[in-house]
Each structure stands twice: as structure tokens, then as C-alpha cells.
Amino acid sequence: MKNTDDNNQSSYKLKLTLKGQATRARIIEAAADLMAEQGIGRTSMEDVQRQAKVGASQLYHYFDDKKELVRAVIAHQAEAIFEAQQPYLGKLDSFEALQAWRNLIIEIQSGRQFKNGCSIDSLVGEIAESEEEVRSELVSCFAQWEGEISRGLHDMHARGVLRSDADPDGLALALLTALQGGLLLSRLRREVAPLATGLDAALGYIRSFAAN
Amino acid sequence: MKNTDDNNQSSYKLKLTLKGQATRARIIEAAADLMAEQGIGRTSMEDVQRQAKVGASQLYHYFDDKKELVRAVIAHQAEAIFEAQQPYLGKLDSFEALQAWRNLIIEIQSGRQFKNGCSIDSLVGEIAESEEEVRSELVSCFAQWEGEISRGLHDMHARGVLRSDADPDGLALALLTALQGGLLLSRLRREVAPLATGLDAALGYIRSFAAN
The missing domain is CATH 1.10.357.10 (Tetracycline Repressor, domain 2)
Structure with a gap:
């Protein structure tokens, strides 16, 4: 090995x-x-x-x-995902940046007609429980992704763009969750609605913590 | 056949x-x-x-x-999912009912330690694109699930519990999306956080449309 x-x-x-x-x-x-x-x-x-x-x-x-x-393959797919989300990922530190990132994701996925696409998430369903190493590889890819989202939200929190009672880590996880569920259902249905609606709801929830 | x-x-x-x-x-x-x-x-x-x-x-x-x-198998799993969510599913017509349903889901999934679980969603990743019949079986299972959620939200909308500018269908799809993304990530990480955080954000977003 x-x-x-x-x-x-x-x-x-x-x-x-x-x-x-x-x-x-x-x-x-x-x-x-x-x-x-x-x-x-x-x-x-x-x-x-x-x-x-x-x-x-x-x-x-x-x-x-x-x-x-x-x-x-998982590491390769993760790299491709991060690359595709440049220049937004890691700079998701304003409502405008979050919205632009959301639009980019929708554009990428629509361009692929919801086939294949960023496939690390579509591999999750296939990971048998015994394959601990593969699972931990996926876990760390998602953690990196979540970290990139979280960083920008922490920045917005520190700058007072988000209210002090907002939880940047929780909001980042909620956004990633909506993104993954949206990708899953959009891929299954071959239509943009679940991804767009899921992301918009998560962003709407984040916006509900706007400071003013 | x-x-x-x-x-x-x-x-x-x-x-x-x-x-x-x-x-x-x-x-x-x-x-x-x-x-x-x-x-x-x-x-x-x-x-x-x-x-x-x-x-x-x-x-x-x-x-x-x-x-x-x-x-x-898909039809069987879907049936099991709907059965497990009784008596809430189909009566998700108040914030309290939505919260109780959320708690039930967390409880079911935690009890399973996020292994296997309601597996129709975990099958999605495995459906090769050629398997059109299997895909459409899954699509119709999710549509039924979404319909059950949507019904309650439409009821809340009609009763004026949700503001008139709320979109019950969009909110139902967002909630299902958060649920699926949460299940996927909780199963992958073997912890409740993604499911709980994703559902709470979606419910928080729905609550932001409360009439008063």
C-alpha cells in the first residue's frame, strides 16, 4: 500500500x-x-x-x-471542484460574493445538465461501510469545502456584517448541506429547481442574520 | 419484464x-x-x-x-420511510408539527448511528445514467415525499400562519433538499450535526415567513 x-x-x-x-x-x-x-x-x-x-x-x-x-479519484474530483469554484471559494465574505458563488454553481451544474458533475458527493452513496479509508478521504474533502465556506462567514461575522448571535460554523454547514442535497436531487431529477431552491433558502437564512 | x-x-x-x-x-x-x-x-x-x-x-x-x-427495493425503502415518519408526515401543518417531525427524523437516524438508514437517497449516487427506469422510480418516491411536506405548508399558508408572500412549494423543496443533504453528510461523517444543522436552517428559513 x-x-x-x-x-x-x-x-x-x-x-x-x-x-x-x-x-x-x-x-x-x-x-x-x-x-x-x-x-x-x-x-x-x-x-x-x-x-x-x-x-x-x-x-x-x-x-x-x-x-x-x-x-x-476522490482527491482528483475534490481538486476539480475547488478549482471550478475559484475565484469565489475562500472569498465568500459578503452577501454579494455568496450570491455570485451560488450563481456560478448553478451555471456549472446546468451546463452539465446535472449529469455526473462534481462527483465526490455522488460517490458517498456508494461507499460501503467497511471502506473506512475511502470514507475518511471523503470526510476530509467535505471538511475542506466546509472550511472554505466557513472562513468567509467568520469574516462577515467579525466585520459586523452578520449579527453577533449568528453562528458562522453552523451557517456554513447548513449551506454545504443545502448544496449537497440540492446537487443530489437536481442530478436525480435532471433539473435546476432543487439546487437553486435549496441554495436560495440557505442563503436566505444566512441573510436573516444580516446586521441591519 | x-x-x-x-x-x-x-x-x-x-x-x-x-x-x-x-x-x-x-x-x-x-x-x-x-x-x-x-x-x-x-x-x-x-x-x-x-x-x-x-x-x-x-x-x-x-x-x-x-x-x-x-x-x-426502492419501493420497499420508500414505504418504510413513509411509515417511519407517520404520524407526522402529511400533517406538517404547524411550526410545532414541523419541529416534532424534525426531532423524529434526528431520533431515527441517531438510533441507527447514521448507518444505512432510509436508503432511497443513499441509492441515488449509484444510479447509473442508463438506468432510466430505476431513476424514475426514485424520482417518484421523492416527489411523493415532497408532496407530503408541501401539503402541510400549503395548509399553513391558507390559514395565514405563513405570510402571503411565502411559497409553500419552494419551502417544501428547500426542506427536502436540506434533509437529503443532511442525511448524506451525517451518514458520511457518522454524526448528527449536518442533519440537525441543515434541518434547523431550513426550518428557520420557513419560520422567517411566519405571519406575525
Whole structure:
């Protein structure tokens, strides 16, 4: 099992040649596509080999087993999500910024017609209870996401934009919850309403703590 | 493929002997347990046979294929969810009733330590895009759920408990969205906070439309 905490992962990555990095990235992307399309359970290592056009020895050179590949896919999806939400994420420190971020998310998801999309959340349902490592990878991705939202709300709180009785951490968690539920239902229904309505309600609730 | 719209399904059910009904129920329950535990993708018809202690000919007598079994599992889970939410669901027509329903949900999910639980939502992530029939089964389960919530809010609106500018349908969808996102994150983190915080924010938002 390769070491997978952040530092070791990047030092491991550094050791790879550029060609090796490209191959590893191609494998992850192929796996991410397949898992988003047909589910983790139905995606075999052989499927990934075929899709990424690599041999078994190459595939197992980079990933000891499917579990390790799933973790890499989750990290990759999380990175893609954070990248897509730039430049807003981390600067959600005004009602205008929150609204602009909400609009960006709706735009991204509508552009994808609610298919696949930011799939770390859509992977949650598939994580069997025994897969503790995969679960903790997902937990930490969501914690990072929540932290980015929370930071801006704390800032608004400190600046007095939000009333002193507002709980920035609670509001951040509520917003993330609405976002995840909205993504889930929008993806299921293939329409924007759940995502838009859920986010608007959470933002409306946050706005109800505006200082004046 | 057996006919599966509501009327035909119940007439089909009527044709089964009591013993046949028991066998069918046992198969569904075994499949539901397995799919909740290890995911749909990883659950084979052979697994279900073994768990339900039935032969292949019996299994395929009741369900032509795995897809049909999955649909039956979804319908079964939806029924269990609605039953568990009685006596509140369908009578969510006051702030007190909404709060009591919220408490019941938290209690049910905490009792399950956020494992498995009401699993129709946890199945969403696994529905591959090609499985249109399974998707539409899930869509209709959620629509029914949303309808039950919406009914009470419409009642509160009509009675003037909610202000005239409140949108009962939008509020119901926002509440369902918060509930689903909360279930997803609470299940992932194995703690009550996301579910409780998400529901409380949605209820707080609904309360912000209180008439006085």
C-alpha cells in the first residue's frame, strides 16, 4: 500500500517522471469517468485498464488496488471542484460574493445538465461501510469545502456584517448541506429547481442574520 | 419484464399466494440489506439468493432481472420511510408539527448511528445514467415525499400562519433538499450535526415567513 497522506503523496509524485505523471493522471481520469458513469461498484480494474489504454502492470505500478484508485479519484474530483469554484471559494465574505458563488454553481451544474458533475458527493452513496479509508478521504474533502465556506462567514461575522448571535460554523454547514442535497436531487431529477431552491433558502437564512 | 405500474403491481401481488408473498418479501428484504451494506453494484443476484435462502428459479420467478429487483427495493425503502415518519408526515401543518417531525427524523437516524438508514437517497449516487427506469422510480418516491411536506405548508399558508408572500412549494423543496443533504453528510461523517444543522436552517428559513 503506498503512503497516501498529503506530504508523502506529493513527494511520491515528485519522484515520478513526467511521462509517469501523465500516465498516472490518464488512469485517474479514465477511472473518474467510468465511476461517474457506471458507479464505483460496477467499475473493475480491467475496465480502467481498457479505458486508459494501459496494461495491468502499468496500472498496478501506480495503484496497488481498487481502493487506492478510488481514493485518488476522490482527491482528483475534490481538486476539480475547488478549482471550478475559484475565484469565489475562500472569498465568500459578503452577501454579494455568496450570491455570485451560488450563481456560478448553478451555471456549472446546468451546463452539465446535472449529469455526473462534481462527483465526490455522488460517490458517498456508494461507499460501503467497511471502506473506512475511502470514507475518511471523503470526510476530509467535505471538511475542506466546509472550511472554505466557513472562513468567509467568520469574516462577515467579525466585520459586523452578520449579527453577533449568528453562528458562522453552523451557517456554513447548513449551506454545504443545502448544496449537497440540492446537487443530489437536481442530478436525480435532471433539473435546476432543487439546487437553486435549496441554495436560495440557505442563503436566505444566512441573510436573516444580516446586521441591519 | 413484469408489469410495474401501480395497479398492475398490486393485482399481480393479489395473485400471489400468502406463501408466495412471504417469499417475495423475504427476497426484497435480503436485497435491501445487502444493497444498503455493500452497494447496488456489488450486490449480485447470487448474493441475494444466498442471503434470502431461495433458489435461482424462485428468485427469477418473482424478479426477471436485477433492475426489477432494485425497483422493488426502492419501493420497499420508500414505504418504510413513509411509515417511519407517520404520524407526522402529511400533517406538517404547524411550526410545532414541523419541529416534532424534525426531532423524529434526528431520533431515527441517531438510533441507527447514521448507518444505512432510509436508503432511497443513499441509492441515488449509484444510479447509473442508463438506468432510466430505476431513476424514475426514485424520482417518484421523492416527489411523493415532497408532496407530503408541501401539503402541510400549503395548509399553513391558507390559514395565514405563513405570510402571503411565502411559497409553500419552494419551502417544501428547500426542506427536502436540506434533509437529503443532511442525511448524506451525517451518514458520511457518522454524526448528527449536518442533519440537525441543515434541518434547523431550513426550518428557520420557513419560520422567517411566519405571519406575525
